Amino acid sequence: MHSEPETRNSKLRQLRWRCRRGMLELDILLEGFLQHGYEALDGGQRADFERLLALPDQELLEYLLGTRTSTEGSLAHVIACIRNTSVF
Amino acid sequence: MTLPPARKFDTLVIGAGGGGLRAALQLAQADASVAVVSKVFPIRSHTVAAQGGINAALANVLPDNWHWHMYDTIKGSDYLGDQDAIEYMCRAASNIVIELEHAGVPFSRLPDGRIYQRRFGGQSQNFGGEQAARACAAADRTGHAILHTLYQQNIRARTHFFDEYFAVDLIRDEQGYILGVLALEIETGEPLLIEAKTTLIATGGAGQLFRTNTNARINTGDGMAMALRAGIPLQDMEFFQFHPTGIAGKGMLISEGVRGEGGFLVNKDGERFMERYAPHAKDLASRDVVSRAIYTEVAEGRGCGAQGDHVFLKLDHLGEETVAARLPAIRELARTFLHIDPAHTPIPVYPTAHYTMGGIPTDRHGRVVVPAGQGEEAIPGLYAVGECACVSVHGANRLGGNSLLDIVVFGRAAGNDIIEYLRENRFHRPLNVASVEQALGRLARWERQGEGETVDGLRRELQQIMEQHCGVFRSQAVLEQGLDKVVQVQQRLANAVLRDHSRVFNTARIEALELENLVELALATVTSALGRTESRGAHSRVDHPQRDDERWLRHTLFFREGRTLDYKPVRMKPMTVESFAPKERTY
Numbered sequence: 001m002h003s004e005p006e007t008r009n010s011k012l013r014q015l016r017w018r019c020r021r022g023m024l025e026l027d028i029l030l031e032g033f034l035q036h037g038y039e040a041l042d043g044g045q046r047a048d049f050e051r052l053l054a055l056p057d058q059e060l061l062e063y064l065l066g067t068r069t070s071t072e073g074s075l076a077h078v079i080a081c082i083r084n085t086s087v088f
Numbered sequence: 089m090t091l092p093p094a095r096k097f098d099t100l101v102i103g104a105g106g107g108g109l110r111a112a113l114q115l116a117q118a119d120a121s122v123a124v125v126s127k128v129f130p131i132r133s134h135t136v137a138a139q140g141g142i143n144a145a146l147a148n149v150l151p152d153n154w155h156w157h158m159y160d161t162i163k164g165s166d167y168l169g170d171q172d173a174i175e176y177m178c179r180a181a182s183n184i185v186i187e188l189e190h191a192g193v194p195f196s197r198l199p200d201g202r203i204y205q206r207r208f209g210g211q212s213q214n215f216g217g218e219q220a221a222r223a224c225a226a227a228d229r230t231g232h233a234i235l236h237t238l239y240q241q242n243i244r245a246r247t248h249f250f251d252e253y254f255a256v257d258l259i260r261d262e263q264g265y266i267l268g269v270l271a272l273e274i275e276t277g278e279p280l281l282i283e284a285k286t287t288l289i290a291t292g293g294a295g296q297l298f299r300t301n302t303n304a305r306i307n308t309g310d311g312m313a314m315a316l317r318a319g320i321p322l323q324d325m326e327f328f329q330f331h332p333t334g335i336a337g338k339g340m341l342i343s344e345g346v347r348g349e350g351g352f353l354v355n356k357d358g359e360r361f362m363e364r365y366a367p368h369a370k371d372l373a374s375r376d377v378v379s380r381a382i383y384t385e386v387a388e389g390r391g392c393g394a395q396g397d398h399v400f401l402k403l404d405h406l407g408e409e410t411v412a413a414r415l416p417a418i419r420e421l422a423r424t425f426l427h428i429d430p431a432h433t434p435i436p437v438y439p440t441a442h443y444t445m446g447g448i449p450t451d452r453h454g455r456v457v458v459p460a461g462q463g464e465e466a467i468p469g470l471y472a473v474g475e476c477a478c479v480s481v482h483g484a485n486r487l488g489g490n491s492l493l494d495i496v497v498f499g500r501a502a503g504n505d506i507i508e509y510l511r512e513n514r515f516h517r518p519l520n521v522a523s524v525e526q527a528l529g530r531l532a533r534w535e536r537q538g539e540g541e542t543v544d545g546l547r548r549e550l551q552q553i554m555e556q557h558c559g560v561f562r563s564q565a566v567l568e569q570g571l572d573k574v575v576q577v578q579q580r581l582a583n584a585v586l587r588d589h590s591r592v593f594n595t596a597r598i599e600a601l602e603l604e605n606l607v608e609l610a611l612a613t614v615t616s617a618l619g620r621t622e623s624r625g626a627h628s629r630v631d632h633p634q635r636d637d638e639r640w641l642r643h644t645l646f647f648r649e650g651r652t653l654d655y656k657p658v659r660m661k662p663m664t665v666e667s668f669a670p671k672e673r674t675y
């Protein structure tokens with residue numbers, strides 16, 4: 001059995017790898033958010049973040065650049081969080 | 089040492105970008121058992137980032153033919169491209185694009201239903217005449233569409249995917265045969281041996297060598313470094329393409345499309361300076377030409393901004409409506425990363441590292457070749473395609489739209505050659521335990537505990553050194569200092585330690601292995617750049633400003649052992665047509 005902090009850390013490391021994408025723009029936005037914004041999300045929002053990470057890169061890029069909007073309220077919320085955490 | 093668990097396949101493909109997947113598809117459809125290893129999910133390979141298009145002389149928009157495309161590619165390469173491989177690629181282009189269309193790539197269309205084609209820099213009609221329109225695009229998601237289509241076809245053809253496995257090193261035997269790869273399952277941190285009768289390396293480019301670059305973070309040139317460690321030289325590593333219009337200081341690509349739509353570059357005086365450097369093609373001149381022009385403007389004090397360290401890409405004159413309609417993604421990119429609206433405010437840009445022209449030397453069947461006697465010979469069972477390979481169709485400078493073409497054309501060619509090879513080599517060769525142990529040693533080294541420098545800090549330093557010492561303009565003194573500094577980073581890396589030794593998703597360990605690879609490639613790049621005392625394509629030596637065809641119409645080969653260089657002639661003889669003799673390159 002893993003201890004609880006170890007389980008949490010391995011989850012974070014997994015997310016960190018899943019933030020590695022095929023495009024620099026996504027790497028920057030997602031990694032920045034994981035470092036500076038993810039902690040503030042509640043359980044449901046974290047699940048939404050993981051759902052976002054499962055999307056194809058191109059679609060995710062369009063959401064994060066705002067050229068496309070998600071019709072799903074909860075996803076749209078996490079997208080807005082990421083856009084607002086933009087580290088630049 | 090106990091050996092890790094092993095899996096056996098007919099054929100192994102390392103890398104699931106467009107190059108790897110096109111080859112895998114050919115093989116799976118021929119009923120070979122195919123394993124594809126990728127460090128990220130296949131559809132997150134860097135090929136998704138290619139938005140612009142793929143070149144083929146379909147002549148749907150303007151007159152065109154493959155022979156003109158061949159001429160442009162050779163001229164673009166500054167005559168360093170191999171003319172047989174270039175003829176092969178340009179001839180195959182139309183057919184391979186149609187094949188992609190039939191496989192389901194949703195290319196943008198003309199009103200009459202034929203594939204729409206874009207104008208890109210470096211494309212001409214009639215051997216250097218009027219602008220041609222040769223890039224086929226699926227809206228601004230060409231790479232994405234190609235990658236997804238190839239992935240789905242591979243799933244249907246039952247290709248076996250090892251997703252999120254990191255290839256550590258090639259396994260080879262005493263006779264020089266490649267037996268497969270040692271990989272690391274990223275999720276569990278456990279090693280896995282994948283044995284195969286043939287191995288294809290398709291691991292993409294190494295943009296992460298430089299501080300500002302357009303590449304995804306995964307582009308660390310792992311396959312090229314694996315080849316070096318297996319005793320294989322790398323070819324033409326001094327040629328790294330800098331894209332002229334990266335977002336200044338950040339690197340993200342502002343595509344040529346912006347200039348294609350009428351955007352242009354200005355210096356601090358508002359001057360359209362490209363008119364001075366390329367009177368004919370102006371802002372749409374070849375990438376190396378525009379990059380050098382921007383660098384020169386800044387170096388001579390005509391840069392924009394408080395630090396004078398960039399120039400402006402202007403598109404406000406196009407009007408808000410045009411910008412919104414034709415360049416929506418670029419507009420949002422600028423809004424997101426710069427907080428400006430390019431419909432009103434110009435975009436600060438500066439050259440950014442973009443494409444690795446050099447790589448693992450191959451012939452046009454994708455076979456990895458090394459010097460032997462007076463000529464060269466293929467390493468049995470080893471192949472390479474895509475940005476990690478040097479076939480060489482891009483020579484000293486790649487044209488936009490030619491890389492997506494390169495990966496699918498030579499991916500297919502390599503697949504076909506592997507099928508032949510498998511017919512004659514029906515059995516797995518015995519495993520060479522010593523080689524496996526050596527590869528495991530690379531992993532064991534990172535188990536060391538204690539105090540030491542961090543991988544993150546060293547990577548940043550390396551990228552900075554490469555940018556300062558091996559950038560758009562180079563000279564002997566600056567390169568020599570750079571080489572010393574890279575060697576120091578290499579020595580310090582040997583003493584670096586990981587803070588986190590856990591197994592599950594230990595991304596720090598992966599990043600350490602990636603940095604080792606980047607250091608190998610930095611040494612190859614700087615050493616090769618020092619060796620070439622001329623200026624050609626993307627390689628500009630201020631101390632040797634001229635192209636020197638007498639001495640330098642040849643390819644560089646860098647060997648890891650002793651960091652030595654060797655050279656081989658450019659293949660000037662095409663397959664069927666007349667050779668294009670070197671001419672001065674003007675745009």
Ligand SMILES: Cc1cc2nc3c(=O)[nH]c(=O)nc-3n(C[C@H](O)[C@H](O)[C@H](O)COP(=O)(O)OP(=O)(O)OC[C@H]3O[C@@H](n4cnc5c(N)ncnc54)[C@H](O)[C@@H]3O)c2cc1C
Pocket residue numbers: 102103104105106107108125126127128130132133134135136137138139140141142143231253254255256290291292293302303304306310311341442443473474475476488489490491492493495
């Ligand atoms: C922003 C941008 C825009 C571009 N636009 C265009 C364009 O419009 N037209 C054009 O022709 N070209 C374009 N290019 C260039 C082109 O996209 C690439 O050269 C091409 O996609 C490379 O394909 P590939 O198959 O060689 O490698 P990639 O697509 O980079 O794939 C590499 C694969 O190798 C895997 N891999 C790497 N290392 C390891 C390892 N150690 N273990 C396991 N797996 C590993 C990765 O997971 C990935 O699956 C563009 C490039 C950039 C950066």
